[in-house]
Amino acid sequence: MEHEGKHALVTGGGTGIGLGIAEALAAAGAEVTITGRDLARLDRVAAGNPRLHPLQMDVADETSVRDGIAAAARARGPVTICVANAGIAEAAPFRRETAEHWRRIMAVNLDGAFLTLQAAMATLEPGQSARMIAISSIAGLRGLRNAIAYTASKHGVIGLIRGLSEEYMGGPVTFNAICPGYVDTPIVDRNAAEISEMKGIPDEEARAYLARGNRHKRLLETDEVTAVALWLCSDAARSVNGQAIQVAGGQVA
Structure with missing residues (x-):
């Protein structure tokens, strides 16, 4: 129960990788706020697990993110583990990419990660240790054909993490990205x-x-990514900072 008494927040926590990480953190003792736009789905997956706490939130909406995370912190304390996982993966070749689609991908995948991490950091007490994790993709390390907006957004997530790790270097908060394959x-x-x-x-x-x-x-199976997230949240990873960790079955970049 390494994380007993801690408050974790996982965006996109109602399905897939986000749900896997949320359930693993809850099993390790954390009180876990899971967010998403579909509250009914969040309620279903949280049913029977008293450590999972649903919160309807749209990461593309600044007010929703800031108000939602502040409310979660009032209810369960500072967010000392934050996993910015929410994202959308939609293909569109460059010749058919539209500005509207580009902006929507960026709003969720990149802006959403920025808003989530900034709002979570705002809940911390001075000098409080925390783990900030963003779920990027192998597309954040190499080009992905016919998915230019997705590729650019996931490259941006890694840049965000690397910039934050430098800005807060030497402090008690670490910032890392996980880059899963398919x-x-x-x-x-x-x-x-x-x-x-x-x-x-x-x-x-x-x-x-x-x-x-x-x-x-x-x-890949979800638990292969979950295991990396749990390690990054652990005390053993306290000196792992600013990394983009690949989980893709072999070297990518």
Whole structure:
């Protein structure tokens, strides 16, 4: 129960990687605020787990983020573990990319991470230690074909983390990014369905196509990413700062 008495906050905590991290932190004793736009989903996944606390919040809305995280801190104390996980993954080749779509991806993936981390930092007492983590992607380390906005947003997340680690260097707060490859989550399910329809291939073949994007040619399981997040939150990782840790089945960049 390493995190007993701590308050953790995980955006996009109702599904996939976010839910996996939230449940693992709760199992380690933390009181975990899980956020998302779909409150009914958050309520369902939190049912029966008294350490999970649903909070309806839209990371693309500054007022929603600042007010929501402040309310969570009043209820459960300073956010000493923050996982900026909320994001959207939508493909669009450059020639068909629109300014509207570009701005929407940036608003959720990059602006949302910035607002979440800044609001979480505002809850800390002077000199209080904390772990700030952002979920980027292997797309934050290399180009991803036909997903220019997503690629740029995830590169931006890594830049945000590296800048923060330098700004707060020597203090008790660490900032790190996790860069997963293709993980077997609802996002991959949606992407596989789109590929299946576009290419006219069976769903399993589309999933295998995505799996080949990982160096070891298989989809990752959620717990492989969760384990990295738990390590970064642990005391053992107190000197790990400003890193972009790859979980992609092999060297990416």
